[in-house]
Amino acid sequence: MVEFLKQNIRKIRYVTSIVSVALMVVSLVALGARGLNMGLDFTGGMVTEVQVDKSLTSNDLLNTLKPELGEFTSVTHSDDAGRWVIRYPIPEAGQTIPDINQVLSKVSHQVSVVSSSMVGSQVGDDLVDQGGLALLISMMCILGYLCFRFEWRLASGSLLALIHDVVLVLGFFAATQMEFNLTVFAAILAILGYSLNDSIIIADRIRELLVAKQSTPTETINDQAVIATFSRTMVTSGTTLMTVSALWLMGGNALEGFAVAMFIGILSGTWSSISIGTVLPEWLKLEPKHYLPVEVDSAP
Incomplete structure (x- = not known):
């Protein structure tokens, strides 16, 4: 498995990136055409x-x-x-x-x-407004953290991966017309944190390798970063999926929406961190010089 990954990691990253973009388009179409089936928490x-x-x-x-x-x-x-x-x-x-x-x-x-x-419907309207505000604030905080932690080319990949995961979950619920309630919304907020963690692990490794191997092409750096963090990502995602699967199978109707949203979010968060999170910085021409100290001209 490791040898296959080493030989084909770049092809895997590019193919999954194309698949991710296609799924985002399909999800947005489903959202626009069918909308979300709001539960009683929002409609009253x-x-x-x-x-x-x-x-x-x-x-x-x-x-x-x-x-x-x-x-x-x-x-x-x-x-x-x-x-x-x-x-x-x-x-x-x-x-x-x-x-x-x-x-x-x-x-x-x-x-x-x-x-x-x-x-009443008024309570539902308030919940929609508060939920949207909570999602907006969390995304702005994440954006601020990424801009502080990474150079903007590398941060943009992590941010787009987050948006990808949320859009996929919303698109699934729009396409299937499963009830969208407060538990599903809570799952989306949890997915943001989970996907961000995956993206930061890989981005941090990319940053280290860019500085350590300045003559190595960025594409190769990204390949090495994904391979270096792959086992950690699989263990973390695998154990979390086992827990979510147990909730899905045994949690009953009350936790079904939460478990489904988390299951989709964990899967998409894992591959988006590997694909979108690494491919977009390549397209934006990320290079080692972006993480090297800027020389200051001391001449008068």
């Missing part, structure tokens, strides 16, 4: 906590509730056995809110509504 809806038979599972409840309450109905297990939190859209004007007791009585001998509340 009803939140009802019920107590039912302890033998019922989330699938039993969803199969009963969705035909009555709508496709975007979700259930989350509460602390006590048999207690569930149901989220569903507010009925349109002219429609009545279905009776939860009557709906669940088809599958449960005992139904008790513990609490019921409405999340």
